[in-house]
Amino acid sequence: MFKRKFLTKGLILLLSCCMLLPVSGCKPQERGLFDYYYPSGTTYTTQWKLGSNVGKLNSSVVNTVRPKYTKIVGDNKDVVTLMVYMCGSDLESRGAMGSYDIQEMASAALSSNVNLILYTGGTTKWHINQISTKNNAIYQVFPGQLGLLVENAGNAPMVSPATLTSFIEFCETNFKADRYGLILWDHGSGSIGGYGRDEKYSNYGSMSLAGIDQALTDADVKFDFVGFDACLMGNTETALMLAEHADYLIASEESEPGIGWYYTDWLNALSKNTSMPTVEIGKAIADSFVSECKTRTPKQPATLSVVDLAEIQDVVDNKLSAFSKSASSMITNKEYRTIAAARSGAREFGSQANVDLIDLVDMASSIDTPEAKDLVSSLLECIKYNNTTSTMSNSYGLSIYFPYRSSQYLKTVTNTYEKIGMNSDYTQCIRNFAAYSTGGQVSSGGNYNATQSFQSYNTQNYQTQNSSDSIYDLLNLFSSGSQQVQQQSNYSPLLELGLNLLLQSLMGGSRGLADYIAENHFDADLTWKNGKIKLTEEQWSLVDDLKVNMFIDDGKGYIDMGCDNIYDIDAKGNLLKITDKTWLAASGDGQNWIVIPYYYLYCTKDGEKVVNSVGKIPARINGERANLLLELDDEGIELAGVNYRYDDADVIAKYTSELTEGDKIEFIAGYYDYNGNYQASYVLDGSIIFKDKLYFGDVSIADYKTKSTYQFRDIYQQNYWTTPME
Structure with a gap:
């Protein structure tokens, strides 16, 4: 996940500021999203660029690639062994998410030809009494019950490749089968950090893609499919790594809701026909997952796809290589802006953490070259099935890392690329792009x-x-x-x-x-003149993002209250000062309000109409760092989910959708001294004890000393700020 300087235990700093105390009896204003909150920066559309591939099963097999590892016997005679590697983590200790999924598995009418084997560990608390917290264990799932196979499988970290290897070897030795499936259950982040966060070994980090590759190589088992009930694992790098180990990948491009896959329905279907084609198993998993998410977590996005790994190997070796060479040539021959525009406009995943994962089909389809078109058509052929919730347009089924928002992970990812054998032409392409981006930032003075x-x-x-x-x-x-x-x-x-x-x-x-x-550089004078800042058409074309950044002056320095997509431009292209003096506030009872930090992430449009806007609120919940994710639409502002944050592993937490009565919610903001030096992140005065609902709205901040400035971001991801709007 995206690492920042966070509070540490024993370092809890409180800011005393009258603005930050509860604003009793203050009635929030209705937020006029469609009046002056125009979309900026990351804006998605409900329309699919190439037409939607959601719900369209492709059962075709390309004969020019390697044959499938798994040979299906047919006629419902196949013996299937499913290995579920469940690193419970805080998903289980905090929300019993693993226990719920185990109950879903046990609710299926499992066939005698389906061996469902479960490895448990990685959490400080299991909510099923039968499962031990003291050590790792192995169980077999039967209809309505768990059968204990290994009471003590040791205490090794579940993010250790050797632990995963030992589980696979145990299953292959004791449950011989015609078809093997492996499901890795927990958090994830694809090429950024890989899979898993063992709560009992929090400093151990995660299992990188190279680590997963090592585990599967050492186990020496060929899988019918490998699935990730985890965030952000549906990417090209994961697929390439798995191509030597399995026939299909089933995974999500986006962060998953905490409820994860719904196991009962697809296990029932497989038990009725153990010779069920793998793409149909994947379809059943994806359909039941997305259906449950629509019902139980309607404000959270969901994606799941099925990828043919035999075909993806050929695509990466040939089509991605040709695309990368072409894109590199464009970057170094004065067409950086073309690539930057395609990257900026592409569907992005894990946006709350700035991990730079984007849909590869969506990005490539915006680059008008023969190589890009060949790559797109080949990728769509590899993606055998895809399902998403309605707001996830242009999520075609495979993401990839492409550095743009930040180069923070570039070194880590390219090191992983070398270990898993990622195409070197693609590595050079993103390095070239990052070098141009860095050059643009350096020439503008670096970080301000x-x-x-x-x-x-x-x-x-x-x-x-x-x-x-x-x-x-x-x-x-x-x-x-x-x-x-x-x-x-x-x-x-x-x-x-x-x-x-x-x-x-x-x-x-x-x-x-x-x-x-x-x-090609943004060189505007960002000083207010008669309430306006004038930019030429060329200068506007170099702007990738525009937000307002609001600060509270507490008498000793500035409290950073975040960024929102508020701006107004007149008919002549002049940027106008904001006269509205409101900011987002939260309440636990709808009466007592606390002004809070807020960061706009993205919005979705249907034509010219804004369908929704999504943002995050930095917070602590019962002392743990998290982001509250908000969705703003025609019906108002609602809590869409909670995304916990970790300093000890580069994985992205699944969304949890529920707060529990009695949860203490505190809000976090950055603080700068009057010389512009960043001091620390602080817990603000005022907290909310959750009862049954959180309320959000805009309240007046006219009585407080504030400084607001527009934040421009150019095509090199360099930030610029106007002088304050005073």
Whole structure:
């Protein structure tokens, strides 16, 4: 997951500010989403670019790729062994999610030819008394009951590849079968961090894709399918890694709701016909999962797809390679903006954590080259079935990592790529793209924050060097990592990620990058004049995102209350000051309100109409870091889910949909001193004890000392702030 500097145990800092105390009796305003809350940044449409592939089963087999590992006997005579590797984690200890799924499994009318074997561990508390918390264990699931197979399977971390290997070997030895299926149950993040978070070994991290590959290689079992009842595992990298081990991948592109897969229905179907084609098993899993999510977690997105792994190997080796070479050529030949626009507009997953996972079909379909078209058609052939909830348009079934919002994970992912044999042309493509993005940021002065625009030197400090020569000199200085550069704090985050070394690969005698940035840089004067900021059409074309960033001045510094997609532009393209003095507030009873930090994430449009807007609220729930996810639509603002956050593993938590009566909710905000230096994240004064509902609305903040500024983000992901709107 996306790591930040969080509070640690014993470091609980409270800000005392009158604004942050409960606002008793204050009536919130109706938020006029469709009046002046225009979509900005990440905007999705309900329309599918290439037509929807949801609900369309493709049973065809491509004969030019390797044959399937699994040979189905047929006529309902197949013996099936299903291995469920359930790392319970906080999903079980906090919400009994694993126990509910085990009950769903036991509710199925399992055939004698279906061996359903369960490995348990990874949590501090099981809600089924029969399952031990002290050690890992192995069970067989029967209709209505669990049969204990191994009472003590040890205490090794469930995110250790060796633990997974031992379970697979146990099942293969003791439950010989014609068809083997493996389901990995827990959190996930695909190429970013892989799978799993063992709550009992929180510092152990997660099992990377390379770790999963090692576990399956050591076990030496070929699977009919491998499924992930976990977040963000439906990606190209996971599929490529599994191609040597299994015939099909069943996984989700997006973060999963905490309820996960619904097991009863598809296990019933498989038990009625153990020779059921694998794509039909996958369809049954996807359909029951999405159906349950629509009913039980209607505000949370859901995706699940079935991918032919024999075919994906050929696609990665050939079609993705050709696409990557073409895209790299475009990037280094003055078409970075074309690739950036395709990346910016692509369906993104795990957006609450900035992990840069996007739908590969959606992105490639926006690039008008023969190589992109070949890749799209081949990918759609590999994706044998796909199902999503209605708001997840352009989620075709396979994601991929493409760095844009942040280069934080670039080194980690490319190291994983090397270990799993990811196509080297694609690795070079994303490195080229990241190098151009880094160059654009460096030439504009590096990393700034909004509070620096409050100072007297204002926005002129981060205007880009005008000439190609000056940009070239600056980029060479940065890429060398010289002491002069190291002494400038604005470059520190880029240096810490090693992006100076990345930039070296495109520098040397080449002037292409410097020339390109000189011709394509956002260099507007972001100072207010008569309540307006004027930008040319060319300057607007370089803007990727625009939000308002609001701060509270508490007399000692600035409390960062977040960003919202509020802006207004007149007919001449001038950006106008915001006159509205309201901000989002929360209440536990609808009467007493607390102004809270809020960060807009994305919205969905149907034509020109905004269907919904989604954002997050940084919070602590009973002392644990989390994001409250909000959905704003015609019916108002509602809590869509809770997404817990971890510092100890790069996995994305499943959404949980329920708060429990008595839960204590506190709100978190960043704090800056008057010199613009970030201090820490703080727990704000005022908390809510949850009863049965959370209320949200906009309340007036006119009585408080605030500073609001527009935040621009350009095509290189460099941020700029206007002078304050005062």
